[in-house]
Amino acid sequence: AQTVTQSQPEMSVQEAETVTLSCTYDTSESDYYLFWYKQPPSRQMILVIRQEAYKQQNATENRFSVNFQKAAKSFSLKISDSQLGDAAMYFCAYRSVYAGGTSYGKLTFGQGTILTVHP
Amino acid sequence: DTAVSQTPKYLVTQMGNDKSIKCEQNLGHDTMYWYKQDSKKFLKIMFSYNNKELIINETVPNRFSPKSPDKAHLNLHINSLELGDSAVYFCASSHGESDEKLFFGSGTQLSVL
Numbered sequence: 001a002q003t004v005t006q007s008q009p010e011m012s013v014q015e016a017e018t019v020t021l022s023c024t025y026d027t028s029e030s031d032y033y034l035f036w037y038k039q040p041p042s043r044q045m046i047l048v049i050r051q052e053a054y055k056q057q058n059a060t061e062n063r064f065s066v067n068f069q070k071a072a073k074s075f076s077l078k079i080s081d082s083q084l085g086d087a088a089m090y091f092c093a094y095r096s097v098y099a100g101g102t103s104y105g106k107l108t109f110g111q112g113t114i115l116t117v118h119p
Numbered sequence: 120d121t122a123v124s125q126t127p128k129y130l131v132t133q134m135g136n137d138k139s140i141k142c143e144q145n146l147g148h149d150t151m152y153w154y155k156q157d158s159k160k161f162l163k164i165m166f167s168y169n170n171k172e173l174i175i176n177e178t179v180p181n182r183f184s185p186k187s188p189d190k191a192h193l194n195l196h197i198n199s200l201e202l203g204d205s206a207v208y209f210c211a212s213s214h215g216e217s218d219e220k221l222f223f224g225s226g227t228q229l230s231v232l
Contacts, residue, residue, distance in 0.1 A: 033219045035219075039160075042225070043207060043225060043226045043228075044223065044225050044226075045209060045211075045223035045226075047220070047221070050219065050220075089160060091162065095219050097219075099217070104216075105150075105167055105174060105175055105216040105217075106152070106164040106167060106175055106177075107154075107162075107164065107221065109161070109162040109163070111159075111160070111161060112160050112161070
């Protein structure tokens with residue numbers, strides 16, 4: 001079964017600076033999806049960014065970008081120009097592409113990283 | 120209009136009671152899910168339904184029974200509530216079981232006293 005590990009329980013960053021959240025995963029599958037979700041204090045789960053493993057180009061969404069290292073099974077999230085509204089818990093997640101994959105049809109989440117943004 | 124709506128948002132109840140959480144999506148999606156977020160914030164899937172048919176049942180105690188009367192609704196009924204059932208329960212939906220984009224509800228915080 002796939003596992004997703006976020007080794008940083010907490011991170012902090014000054015407003016306007018850049019922070020990188022780490023995620024590693026374990027899989028024997030060749031194609032899959034990876035995600036970063038944001039959960040602010042409101043509890044809502046918000047999709048920040050997603051990456052398809054067969055695409056070598058790193059995904060970007062405005063101030064959010066990923067560093068996807070397939071061979072190393074690493075998927076880090078970089079937040080540039082951090083804003084107070086970025087403060088939240090961030091979850092890395094994995095999903096199989098192919099039916100029969102143990103994470104097909106479901107997200108397997110990491111433990112989460114709490115991000116604090118200091119003004 | 121809220122895409123995926125859950126009711127209630129908060130539920131406080133005594134051990135041993137039976138309770139239900141309702142979920143409705145107005146996105147026309149075929150697949151719906153229940154995820155549980157425990158006290159350590161760990162999220163794990165419980166169930167998924169595709170067109171009212173159960174497709175994932177992730178070793179959840181049989182005190183938990185999902186019910187999908189139609190593809191727009193997926194309710195979660197919990198019998199004989201235990202302290203360990205205290206958690207946030209999220210409903211989500213997607214176009215189909217192969218669609219990787221999930222839309223989450225805002226969660227139901229269940230507190231069992």
